[in-house]
Amino acid sequence: MRLWLLHPIAVHLPVALLLTGFAFHARALWKGDGEWTAPASRWLLWLGTAGAWAALGLGLLAERTAPHVPSAWEVLGEHETLAYWTCGVFSAVSAAAVWSARKGEAGPRWGRAALAVLWLAGLGLLVATAEHGGRLVFDHNMGTAASAE
Numbered sequence: 001m002r003l004w005l006l007h008p009i010a011v012h013l014p015v016a017l018l019l020t021g022f023a024f025h026a027r028a029l030w031k032g033d034g035e036w037t038a039p040a041s042r043w044l045l046w047l048g049t050a051g052a053w054a055a056l057g058l059g060l061l062a063e064r065t066a067p068h069v070p071s072a073w074e075v076l077g078e079h080e081t082l083a084y085w086t087c088g089v090f091s092a093v094s095a096a097a098v099w100s101a102r103k104g105e106a107g108p109r110w111g112r113a114a115l116a117v118l119w120l121a122g123l124g125l126l127v128a129t130a131e132h133g134g135r136l137v138f139d140h141n142m143g144t145a146a147s148a149e
Contacts, residue, residue, distance in 0.1 A: 004062035010055040017048030022119045029112050042097045049090040056083045072140035079132035086125040093118045
């Protein structure tokens with residue numbers, strides 16, 4: 001099986017999970033009704049982070065095996081760097097979410113706000129990573145039948 005072909009499928013799951021997780025986190029922070037939204041946010045964060053690492057691994061396989069387009073190499077390098085940063089930041093957000101959950105109501109409110117800022121930084125990186133991936137496909141035909149010609 002050519003596992004690198006799963007990269008385009010795998011990238012969409014963490015995007016959906018992480019965006020939804022942030023929406024739940026923001027609602028819990030804004031409304032103060034985190035009874036179910038805060039745990040849901042954490043689970044979406046953890047699953048989305050794991051999915052992002054899986055997408056990165058599949059992307060590294062794709063980089064080594066898919067036909068390359070010389071004009072796309074710079075964008076590919078930036079895409080890979082952004083993917084590492086995205087996974088790293090969301091790993092930090094995941095660790096901070098564990099700390100915040102352990103502190104619970106005893107934790108400072110600024111800690112939850114700081115967690116939201118980390119979420120936003122991660123989402124910014126996620127969007128930039130996705131934009132570069134889109135450029136690889138739509139501007140350079142990377143990973144498409146046209147790139148093999």
